[in-house]
Amino acid sequence: MKPVIIAAELRGLLEPDQLAGLEVTWLPADQPVGKGEWVAIVPLLSRWVGGSELKRLPNLRIVANCAVGYDNVDVVAAEMRKVIVTNTPDVLTDATADLTWTLILACARRVVEAIDLVRAEEWRGWHPELLLGVELRGRTLGLFGAGRIGQAVGRRAVPFGLRIIYAARTPKPDFERDTGATRVDWSRLLTESDILSLHAPSTPETKGIINTDTLSRLKPDAILVNTARGDLIREEALAIALEAGRLGAAGLDVYTEEPTIHPRLRAAPRTVLLPHIGSATHDTRRKMAAIAVANVQAVLAGQPPLTPVYR
Numbered sequence: 001m002k003p004v005i006i007a008a009e010l011r012g013l014l015e016p017d018q019l020a021g022l023e024v025t026w027l028p029a030d031q032p033v034g035k036g037e038w039v040a041i042v043p044l045l046s047r048w049v050g051g052s053e054l055k056r057l058p059n060l061r062i063v064a065n066c067a068v069g070y071d072n073v074d075v076v077a078a079e080m081r082k083v084i085v086t087n088t089p090d091v092l093t094d095a096t097a098d099l100t101w102t103l104i105l106a107c108a109r110r111v112v113e114a115i116d117l118v119r120a121e122e123w124r125g126w127h128p129e130l131l132l133g134v135e136l137r138g139r140t141l142g143l144f145g146a147g148r149i150g151q152a153v154g155r156r157a158v159p160f161g162l163r164i165i166y167a168a169r170t171p172k173p174d175f176e177r178d179t180g181a182t183r184v185d186w187s188r189l190l191t192e193s194d195i196l197s198l199h200a201p202s203t204p205e206t207k208g209i210i211n212t213d214t215l216s217r218l219k220p221d222a223i224l225v226n227t228a229r230g231d232l233i234r235e236e237a238l239a240i241a242l243e244a245g246r247l248g249a250a251g252l253d254v255y256t257e258e259p260t261i262h263p264r265l266r267a268a269p270r271t272v273l274l275p276h277i278g279s280a281t282h283d284t285r286r287k288m289a290a291i292a293v294a295n296v297q298a299v300l301a302g303q304p305p306l307t308p309v310y311r
């Protein structure tokens with residue numbers, strides 16, 4: 001039996017046959033990794049796996065992150081120790097793209113304000129100017145990052161009649177052909193988007209990319225959506241822009257210091273704030289857990305990992 005650590009929160013998503021041959025230590029997310037002989041770890045995205053964690057696990061062969069983003073893993077430190085790092089791409093693309101659209105539509109049609117009105121028993125009947133929102137047809141959707149999820153969000157935009165622009169490091173000819181999307185530079189993405197949706201990973205280049213300066217270049221009625229990673233946005237700057245009426249709305253699923261949300265942002269007007277549920281469907285969460293453990297099984301059997309983050 002091979003000793004492995006798996007996030008305790010994944011227990012209900014895994015079947016016994018997926019764990020064959022593994023001696024599992026189920027580690028809750030709030031408990032630190034101790035020193036030990038474990039050969040694999042399956043962490044949630046909330047667990048930082050860096051140099052000191054890797055040092056405590058001298059026999060470790062794989063970090064099988066249960067997420068597509070892997071900014072919670074020090075990949076350089078892992079590579080230096082010849083520890084493989086894997087993630088869970090593809091299986092969460094549709095779920096996360098669907099949730100992005102949930103945020104876009106909720107912002108455009110002021111769904112939170114509408115629910116609040118009904119709940120507060122303040123709705124006085126149909127009125128021609130009650131809670132007027134933004135019509136999508138003919139407007140421009142800007143995607144920052146057009147990988148798996150960004151493209152899936154863009155493909156869903158076609159039947160809504162949106163024009164699509166995107167910024168990514170490399171062109172996406174298939175995506176452009178299928179959707180009519182145009183690749184633009186960051187500056188045009190900011191100034192031309194009616195809806196700006198973030199789909200790039202958290203890296204030193206992308207952290208804080210939405211800040212006081214870039215917010216000031218967005219259209220004053222633009223909708224900002226973030227289902228990527230919280231630290232792409234400077235939360236206080238966003239709160240100030242919303243307070244000052246310099247932004248149409250913000251729909252967010254991710255935050256810099258989860259589960260804490262900057263108090264000024266939590267209190268700001270015209271927000272739709274979700275608790276990081278981008279991939280939260282029954283099917284997707286089972287598939288994510290399955291892929292993470294399948295990566296562990298492959299590597300411990302001497303085979304190549306299924307979804308490595310570097311080769």
Ligand code: NAP
Nearest residue numbers: 069145146147148149168169170200201205227228278279
């Ligand atoms: P992906 O396929 O790797 O796509 C990432 C995209 O970002 C690519 O188009 C990439 O450009 C672009 N990019 C990277 N660095 C950039 C930069 N500096 N400037 C401009 N573009 C840049 O990843 P994915 O599967 O779509 O996932 C995207 C992110 O979503 C993940 O990293 C994760 O953090 C987040 N996520 C969140 C949830 C949630 O629950 N809310 C769920 C799943 C994923 P190139 O293609 O040119 O390299």
